[in-house]
Amino acid sequence: MSWLHKRTYTKAARFQPSALGGIQPHHVADYLKWCAYGTTDVDFKDLEQNPTCRSSTLEQDKKAISFYMPIKGATWNGTSGNPTKSDAVNEVVKEVKKAETQHRSKKSCATRDLTETEYRKVVHELYGKGSFESTIRTACMLKQQVHLITRTDDISKLKYSDYKPHPDFPFALSCKVHWSKNISEERQCPDQIILGSMDTDFCAMLGLANYMEASFNYGYGAAGRENAFLFTPESDPKLAPKHCNAAYRNILKAVFLSAPFLAVAVLVAGVLGSHSIRKFAATLARGMGATADEVDIRGRWKARLSGWVVDAYISPEQPWIDAPVAEKLAWVLLLPTSYTRMPRE
DNA sequence: GCAACAACCTTTATGAACTC
DNA sequence: GAGTTCATAAAGGTTGTTGC
Known part of the structure; x- marks a missing residue:
């Protein structure tokens, strides 16, 4: 006015x-x-x-x-x-x-996806840092984020109780991510499978095991706190994930700006941000042979025209689609063939 | 009438800069 | 350091158009 x-x-x-x-x-x-x-x-x-x-x-x-x-x-x-x-x-x-x-306007601020080399460099740089938060915790969060194709804030909201043994497969875990963006129903965030990997840079299970063992020494997840946040000792339901997310992003940002990382990243044009990790995970899964629809389901993206992939007549639990993508993000074929391609009927 | 598609609309999140 | 504001991006819902 x-x-x-x-x-x-x-x-x-x-x-x-x-x-x-x-x-x-x-x-x-x-x-x-x-x-x-x-x-x-x-x-x-x-x-x-x-x-x-x-x-x-x-x-x-x-x-x-x-x-x-x-x-x-x-x-x-x-x-x-x-x-x-x-x-x-x-x-x-x-x-x-x-x-x-036509490139006649202001340049886009969109972040690009990480490359595999950059991702590995980030993991190695994190392990070279001193504090528990910067090393084991952030590296574990990074591996969970890639394995589940989540946003940074989704990872920050994870609780100990969200991880469970997989009900059908003893070699796997299941995890419920309470996806924050554009989610309004419980069935829109079903349990997802977590698989191990022979590649330590990518193994979400190994990262989690390392982290949980170390975290108890730092006051995280003390006995009787099964419902506590996984990646922060704080308990305030509003502030704890917020602070955890901010700390996670700040540590990643510091790595992105560090000289050793820049020496690798300088080879690729474009800006990096925390969303670059999710883009990397989606690109990796696609590159390993997952279809776009399978990546959509693992990453909980909605199908553009056909509505929710977990729509009314389809069970939100779709392990025969979720598991192969998890498998590709773990970089190795671990699953029995009956699981990798379960019949739809 | 219906399906496919495109365009438009809305909500939510990120990140930088700034202030307290 | 925490909170606020602003610019921007991401994601997905809704509506209109078109062709069969």
Whole structure:
């Protein structure tokens, strides 16, 4: 409204629905042009006019405006509706996206996936560090994250009680990850299989065994605390995972910025972040022969068009799909053939 | 009428910079 | 160091269009 009325409003300012209802699509479109190009006088065919922000920023601005519109749900019909849901507004975002494709816009901040060499370097660098948190704990978290293809915050929320012996296979563990993002039902986070590996850089079981043995000496998971968080001695349900996640990310960041790691990473272009590990795990599984759908199921990604892969008529426990991906992430074929390809009928 | 696809919309998370 | 804000990315739901 400050931009529209050419005056400064404080954050405490409130506006009547009648005032907000006066906002037209061209107002929103002009505002987005101003955000992206610094002017409302934009000719999209002019290749000399380049946006200075990403389309995702404009989409977020659009959402923020949409939140306050008196009519949110209805598309703009020419005279009424939500002005952010209009062709004029969408065109601005589309043109900025086009400029991104043509490399005429701000560079993307998306992180790339780790390479296998980089991953191994991270593991080795962690073991070269001094403290328990930096070495055994972070290395174990890293191995669990890769094996389960999770986000960093999902790993930070793991509890001792989430790990159990696998009910059917004595050589395996099962783990329930309480996936945080876009998850609203219990059946969307079924138990997943954990397999061992002959490669110590990847063995989630060995990492876990090392970590648990050492962690008791540092006050983690004391007797009678089966429901305690696995990777932090803190118990506050809100703060403990948050602090654990922050510490994990900080240690990884320090490794990513260390000279020995940079000597390896300099060979590949692109920025690394904590999400690079999840991307690496997905890429690794795919590279080892898992199909995209199998990786989706292991990583709990939703299928693009067909809804949840763990949908209503399919059991959320799908070991014949989950296990082969776990096997590939463990770098070695351990499973009996009957498990690697269980018939679907 | 329906399925496949594309475009649009919403929610949630990350990371850097800044403030207290 | 913890909390906040802002810019950005990721993930997935919803709706509209098209072709059979």
